[in-house]
Amino acid sequence: MLGLAAFLAIFIGTAVGLLGGGGSILTTPLLIYVMGFDPKQAIAASLFVVAVTSAFGLIHHARAKRVRWKTGLIFGGAGMVGAFTGGQIGSRLPASVLLAAFAVMMAATAIAMVRGRKQVTGQAHKGLPIFRILLDGFVVGLVTGLVGAGGGFLVVPALVLLGGLPMQMAVGTSLLVVMMKSTAGFLGYILDFGGPTLVSINPSTEFNWPVTLTVTAFAIVGSFMGAVLSGRIHPDRLRKAFGYFVLAMAAFILIQEIGGSILEFAQGSTLQALETVAGIVVLLVAIIVLIRWPAKVPVGDFDRTGAAGDDRDSSSTPSARSNQAPS
Numbered sequence: 001m002l003g004l005a006a007f008l009a010i011f012i013g014t015a016v017g018l019l020g021g022g023g024s025i026l027t028t029p030l031l032i033y034v035m036g037f038d039p040k041q042a043i044a045a046s047l048f049v050v051a052v053t054s055a056f057g058l059i060h061h062a063r064a065k066r067v068r069w070k071t072g073l074i075f076g077g078a079g080m081v082g083a084f085t086g087g088q089i090g091s092r093l094p095a096s097v098l099l100a101a102f103a104v105m106m107a108a109t110a111i112a113m114v115r116g117r118k119q120v121t122g123q124a125h126k127g128l129p130i131f132r133i134l135l136d137g138f139v140v141g142l143v144t145g146l147v148g149a150g151g152g153f154l155v156v157p158a159l160v161l162l163g164g165l166p167m168q169m170a171v172g173t174s175l176l177v178v179m180m181k182s183t184a185g186f187l188g189y190i191l192d193f194g195g196p197t198l199v200s201i202n203p204s205t206e207f208n209w210p211v212t213l214t215v216t217a218f219a220i221v222g223s224f225m226g227a228v229l230s231g232r233i234h235p236d237r238l239r240k241a242f243g244y245f246v247l248a249m250a251a252f253i254l255i256q257e258i259g260g261s262i263l264e265f266a267q268g269s270t271l272q273a274l275e276t277v278a279g280i281v282v283l284l285v286a287i288i289v290l291i292r293w294p295a296k297v298p299v300g301d302f303d304r305t306g307a308a309g310d311d312r313d314s315s316s317t318p319s320a321r322s323n324q325a326p327s
Helices: 002-019 023-034 039-063 069-090 095-115 130-147 152-163 167-190 209-229 235-266 270-292 318-323
Strands: 191-193 199-201
Touching: 002 023, 002 039, 002 209, 023 039, 023 095, 023 209, 023 235, 039 069, 039 095, 039 130, 039 167, 039 209, 069 130, 069 152, 069 167, 095 130, 095 235, 095 270, 130 152, 130 167, 152 167, 167 191, 235 270
Parallel strands: none
Antiparallel strands: 191 199
């Protein structure tokens, strides 16, 4: 099982390096269903894995000058506050509630990835909308800390929209934000306040460190692979394929958690069986409609790395060069 987990961890790291997120969404199910972790232990361990993996993936993007440090530190600082708060709350909730919320977050993230976004040329901001960045950072951090998911795929579009960053710059910067938020969420889960020692390790979130470190090591290898491949693979196709995979994983987790209760209800009577079938059909139709409904909110150009919003990148594009006055 550990060999399978190591192999899957490479895939997780590659997703983080390529897309600036997706780590926790894949790591938590891996630790629960492959390695037998308790849900709270898996969420805490996945936050650790993603924090370390993002830090290593950040190195490559930073060397390639694809990190906007000021924007990332502001967004990440607010995210750390939210993530630590979410971790403290999540460590006290029932495991079944956490898994159900995690599956819903997976489904929402997957649908957003599959739908895609309208491609427009990103516009540079005269000044950063600090309040919006702080608010969005806190909310995204709270979600990340609470269920251990929803980090990178919420951060990247926020950086494009609020920070005016082109896609590749947003992916690189999101690794800084994800690293900061995941670290704070991890501490929020494992630390317990109160009692004779004031601060202690939460016994409900202690996990198997050898397994976690092994998964982390192979995820780091994958993150380097993903960072190297970043910019060479069409991001929209990659997001859609990844989104369908995450949607299937969300369905699997929901079936595991509430499938038995639904089946028991359906067996109660013919009417209850019809209600169950109707509910499933409505849910499937709603998912299909959401996926096929075209996104109307322009959040940046996801294909052109030289979109406005980064002076260095924009000056390297043909259009920018044609507009420059000759020296």
